[in-house]
Amino acid sequence: MNKPVPPDKLITDEDGPLYAPRKKVFPQSVSGRFRSIKWRLMAVCLGVYYLLPFVRWHRGLGAPDQAVLIDFPNRRFYFFFIELWPQEVYYFTGLLVLAAFALFLMNALGGRIWCGYLCPQTVWTDLFYAVERLVEGDRRAQMKADAGPMTVKRAGRRVLKHAIWLTIAWWTGGAWVLYFADAPTLVRDLAAFQAPTIAYLWIAILTASTYLLAGYMREQVCVYMCPWPRIQAALTDEWALNVTYKYDRGEPRCSVKKAFDIRALGEKAGDCIDCNQCVAVCPTGIDIRDGAQLGCIQCGLCIDACDAVMTKVSRKTGLIGYDNDINVQRRIAGKEEIFKPVRARTVVYAGLITVVCAVMLYALMSRTLLDVNVLHDRNPIAVRLSDGAIRNGYTLRFLNKRGFDRVIAIDVDGPADAKLHVIGADSVTPDRPMIVLGRDTTTELRVLVTAPLDEKAEKSVPVTFRVTDIGLGEVASATDHFVLP
Amino acid sequence: MSEHNEIDRVSGRSTTGHEWDGIKELNTPLPRWWVLTFYATIIWAIGYWVVYPAWPLVSGYTTGLFQYSTRASVATDLADLEKLRGEKMAVLGNASLADIEKDPALLALARARGKTVFADNCAPCHGSGGAGAKGYPNLNDDDWLWGGSLDQIMQTIQFGARSGHAKTHEGQMLAFGRDGVLKKDEIVTVANYVRSLSGLSTMPKFDPAAGKKIFTENCTSCHGDSGKGNPELGAPNLTDQIWLYGSDEETLVETITNGRAGVMPAWVSRLDPVTVKALTVYVHSLGGGK
Ligand code: SF4
Ligand code: SF4
Numbered sequence: 001m002n003k004p005v006p007p008d009k010l011i012t013d014e015d016g017p018l019y020a021p022r023k024k025v026f027p028q029s030v031s032g033r034f035r036s037i038k039w040r041l042m043a044v045c046l047g048v049y050y051l052l053p054f055v056r057w058h059r060g061l062g063a064p065d066q067a068v069l070i071d072f073p074n075r076r077f078y079f080f081f082i083e084l085w086p087q088e089v090y091y092f093t094g095l096l097v098l099a100a101f102a103l104f105l106m107n108a109l110g111g112r113i114w115c116g117y118l119c120p121q122t123v124w125t126d127l128f129y130a131v132e133r134l135v136e137g138d139r140r141a142q143m144k145a146d147a148g149p150m151t152v153k154r155a156g157r158r159v160l161k162h163a164i165w166l167t168i169a170w171w172t173g174g175a176w177v178l179y180f181a182d183a184p185t186l187v188r189d190l191a192a193f194q195a196p197t198i199a200y201l202w203i204a205i206l207t208a209s210t211y212l213l214a215g216y217m218r219e220q221v222c223v224y225m226c227p228w229p230r231i232q233a234a235l236t237d238e239w240a241l242n243v244t245y246k247y248d249r250g251e252p253r254c255s256v257k258k259a260f261d262i263r264a265l266g267e268k269a270g271d272c273i274d275c276n277q278c279v280a281v282c283p284t285g286i287d288i289r290d291g292a293q294l295g296c297i298q299c300g301l302c303i304d305a306c307d308a309v310m311t312k313v314s315r316k317t318g319l320i321g322y323d324n325d326i327n328v329q330r331r332i333a334g335k336e337e338i339f340k341p342v343r344a345r346t347v348v349y350a351g352l353i354t355v356v357c358a359v360m361l362y363a364l365m366s367r368t369l370l371d372v373n374v375l376h377d378r379n380p381i382a383v384r385l386s387d388g389a390i391r392n393g394y395t396l397r398f399l400n401k402r403g404f405d406r407v408i409a410i411d412v413d414g415p416a417d418a419k420l421h422v423i424g425a426d427s428v429t430p431d432r433p434m435i436v437l438g439r440d441t442t443t444e445l446r447v448l449v450t451a452p453l454d455e456k457a458e459k460s461v462p463v464t465f466r467v468t469d470i471g472l473g474e475v476a477s478a479t480d481h482f483v484l485p
Numbered sequence: 486m487s488e489h490n491e492i493d494r495v496s497g498r499s500t501t502g503h504e505w506d507g508i509k510e511l512n513t514p515l516p517r518w519w520v521l522t523f524y525a526t527i528i529w530a531i532g533y534w535v536v537y538p539a540w541p542l543v544s545g546y547t548t549g550l551f552q553y554s555t556r557a558s559v560a561t562d563l564a565d566l567e568k569l570r571g572e573k574m575a576v577l578g579n580a581s582l583a584d585i586e587k588d589p590a591l592l593a594l595a596r597a598r599g600k601t602v603f604a605d606n607c608a609p610c611h612g613s614g615g616a617g618a619k620g621y622p623n624l625n626d627d628d629w630l631w632g633g634s635l636d637q638i639m640q641t642i643q644f645g646a647r648s649g650h651a652k653t654h655e656g657q658m659l660a661f662g663r664d665g666v667l668k669k670d671e672i673v674t675v676a677n678y679v680r681s682l683s684g685l686s687t688m689p690k691f692d693p694a695a696g697k698k699i700f701t702e703n704c705t706s707c708h709g710d711s712g713k714g715n716p717e718l719g720a721p722n723l724t725d726q727i728w729l730y731g732s733d734e735e736t737l738v739e740t741i742t743n744g745r746a747g748v749m750p751a752w753v754s755r756l757d758p759v760t761v762k763a764l765t766v767y768v769h770s771l772g773g774g775k
Pocket of ligand 1: 277306307319320
């Protein structure tokens with residue numbers, strides 16, 4: 001809220017902008033429990049991202065051997081043993097729903113742990129920070145250099161840093177396009193400048209965005225651009241574990257020596273020695289001691305920093321830790337701490353996740369590998385033949401999701417004495433047209449059903465097309481209507 | 486702006502000196518990134534003027550550094566498309582009509598091509614699905630005025646009927662009434678006779694013998710002794726259930742009185758041979774082909 005400024009406090013005009021300019025954050029390196037968890041997670045995430053396209057998966061003749069492949073030209077998505085067709089995109093809906101519930105559950109249990117450990121923005125920014133420190137030194141060195149003049153040595157380091165950044169960014173873009181084509185081939189084509197333009201374009205886009213987002217925007221993405229902190233604020237509750245400064249224990253802050261004196265007098269002194277280490281290591285540049293706030297991505301680095309300080313001054317660690325406000329209040333009231341991971345909220349989320357998983361698994365397991373769809377001719381909807389019989393035309397679309405050709409026979413159940421004629425049938429045993437379905441493709445055929453009906457017949461009767469794989473015995477069917485003109 | 490050194494009491498910032506209804510405008514500069522973006526768009530626009538055609542002149546326009554032209558790019562795209570299609574279409578061109586129908590891939594290709602060409606050229610008369618209309622034959626049924634084999638269909642598409650082309654189908658339904666060959670009551674009688682040929686009801690007191698006599702004297706030369714028609718002449722089969730103009734007495738009387746001579750244009754000069762081939766296969770596969 002804008003409080004009116006008392007006249008004596010009125011600043012004379014500075015004509016500066018009304019918003020606070022960004023303060024550059026120089027987070028200090030830190031080591032400890034959460035830092036090492038973060039390193040490991042980073043290795044896993046980046047490893048998966050960069051290497052997954054090279055994992056092979058044998059699928060048989062003509063099918064791609066890449067374990068994870070988004071094949072746009074052929075409209076297929078391959079994920080290890082799963083092969084999805086365009087009409088099956090609802091699996092992705094399922095995945096998105098699952099991802100949302102997983103986020104909700106995470107949030108109910110541990111607040112924004114996604115942000116601190118797994119979010120691509122965090123992972124790549126972390127990596128870029130590591131490079132920066134390696135080249136330009138830690139916090140102090142960087143701040144000193146930043147305040148001082150530009151020297152040749154410094155410029156050299158700058159160039160080196162940006163070169164490494166750009167290399168990582170470029171590699172990131174490169175890995176991205178590998179998901180859309182056979183990776184080894186594409187790598188060769190890219191190197192020979194023979195890959196499709198669109199590949200280079202995407203590499204350029206991803207290079208630019210990685211470089212900008214992880215190198216320059218950093219915490220600003222989390223604070224200003226990302227909607228998730230706003231959403232999660234609405235989803236979280238008082239039981240969720242968040243990185244918390246235990247002010248009941250930390251306040252009032254004072255130096256070790258002063259605390260010693262105060263405690264000698266029998267008065268309360270807090271454990272926080274006001275060393276500002278928690279602030280120095282924070283990648284978003286906030287002070288966790290101000291309480292829960294939007295800027296905190298819950299990375300736990302301040303916990304590591306403070307624990308190190310506490311160990312040094314021989315105090316109990318955990319002044320900052322994953323905790324919630326309920327416990328702070330309980331401690332102040334002299335009650336025991338309680339943690340409740342099993343709550344209505346988490347049970348519901350976990351239940352929903354199980355249900356969605358089960359549904360998706362069932363759908364995947366029971367998905368048909370032979371399918372037929374039918375489309376009735378609309379114009380004309382029915383034709384009267386010269387002998388007075390009625391004929392309806394349909395387009396049948398067959399889906400063969402298996403990796404080999406197969407022979408199918410088509411039968412029809414419809415009006416009495418209905419006859420089936422398939423235009424372009426490969427072979428016709430009496431009344432049983434057969435065709436070959438190419439492997440892993442759709443085939444469209446025009447079929448005609450003729451029935452000797454007169455005016456008195458019902459206007460519309462169901463007609464069912466049955467498709468039988470002659471070899472495997474798999475059956476699929478589709479139903480439509482047979483109508484009179 | 487500096488002469489308005491008035492300071493807003495609440496925010497402590499200077500105003501621009503503009504005031505509306507007692508509300509004063511703060512002098513808040515735009516964020517720098519915004520201003521820079523704005524300048525960048527200006528530079529971009531200038532670059533655009535130079536590089537692309539932009540300025541109209543008295544007769545023409547500035548062509549820009551790239552000589553870019555949407556018209557030319559459409560032409561290249563079309564040429565590329567033709568090249569892409571060319572190979573496939575060449576295969577179609579080399580195959581015989583019967584072979585195309587036997588090969589599922591070729592059949593699909595021909596049908597796809599035929600379908601678009603049909604929609605562009607034939608649909609106005611025959612309907613988008615070839616269902617026809619009064620006077621325009623339904624191409625889905627099994628009744629053909631000029632024959633429904635692949636070759637016959639192709640011939641009809643190429644040269645049309647009564648189109649004026651040298652090789653077109655000729656053949657007229659004469660105007661028996663208008664030309665005074667038959668009298669009004671004779672026309673009604675023979676119309677009823679024709680209806681009886683395909684099992685339709687006749688008027689009360691209809692004399693089949695009289696009808697047959699008139700029919701034999703005037704109609705059999707084209708429609709045949711039993712009225713089964715003759716595709717050589719485009720004479721329809723009068724014994725089936727399919728009627729181009731309608732089978733009720735009134736329509737038949739009109740047909741016999743004034744004759745019919747619907748025109749099908751010749752497409753040979755407008756469509757290339759491969760396209761005609763594809764169209765033939767498409768029409769044949771609509772279901773009526775023999
Ligand atoms: S690191 Fe710990 S002791 Fe140091 S200022 Fe932060 S909370 Fe206090
Ligand atoms: S306050 Fe602590 S947990 Fe939050 S972002 Fe900063 S370092 Fe990470």
